[in-house]
Amino acid sequence: MSTLQKYLLAPRAPSTAAGFIDDNFAVVELRRGRGAFSLASSAVTEMPVGLITPSFDGTNIQDPDELIEIIAQTAEAAGLANRKRWSVALPDAAARTLVITLEETSYSSRELGEILGWKIERVIASPLSELRISRQRISPASHQARYLVTVANNSVVSQYESLFAGVGWNTGLMLPRHLGEAQWLMWDDSPGDKILVSGNRSGFTSVIVRNAEPVLVRNCICDRQSQADELHRFALYYRDRLNNGGGAELTRMLTLNGIDPVEARRAVADATDSEPLSFDASEFGVNLSGEAISFDHLAGAAGLATLAWQ
Secondary structure, three states, rough: OOOHHHOOOOOOOOEEEEEEOOEEEEEEEEEEEEOEEEEEEEEEEEEEOOEEEEOOOOOEEOOOHHHHHHHHHHHHHOOOOOOOOOEEEEEEHHEEEEEEEEEEOOOOOHHHHHHHHHHHHHHHHHOOHHHHHHHHEEEEEEEEEEEEEEEEEEHHHHHHHHHHHHHHEEEEEEHHHHHHHHHHHOOOOOOOOOEEEEEOOOOEEEEEEEOEEEEEEEEEEEEHHHHHHHHHHHHHHHHHHHOOHHOOEEEEEEEEEOHHHHHHHHHHHHOOOOOOEEOOHEEEOOOOOOOOOOHHHHHHHHHHHHHHHO
């Protein structure tokens, strides 16, 4: 079990999860069998444009009553109306993920809190008193301690908590969508590093997974025409900072939410001299042949639902 999975499992996650994907809302329930996953039930509803305006520090939900109705209808369509325990994949812009490296490994609890707080404030540019922070130590690198940190604004999290309370849900786990999507890479035990490239309204989020842990996360703000260039820059950064002197290699890639897989592989290959193979949903046991729902709609929520088996 990876450090991140241990972090996410207090309390144990349910097998039902929901997620926001731009102007869509999805719910899913997973089954586990024969070493893979399958969909027990799922549904996706297209929301009115502008009903959700993802933001780190602003109003995300423009009409709570309308969204509560959509959530309830989507759960009912999937046959999950009576479920109360859920994990939720929030829009990427509603929360941020950081991997923070410290020069030393032996700080007191007080010193650790102060140093991490100082680093978070520098990146987020918001007072700690306004933030909800979760942190977990991950594997060290070059004798330096590393922490995976998720940060959200108290006022934004409260919006979503109130929303789901209005549906009667107990949402014990809420994380940005890319961490749910990256969970699929954490399940893969093939050699090498893996990369997630997930599109969103403002650009895309990239996550590097090594040994079942996220070790690098970047949110790139750009237009569609600039995505390949920005991904190339991200891959160069990975090559220069995390490539272990040439010993590491990107072997697999998961592209979601409008990212062109061919273009993305080319951008990464040009930067790293290694062309990662693309994942297909069927490799995770999720067979959507003949279904109107795409893996892109379900990946974030379903990734969180897999934690029920950790």
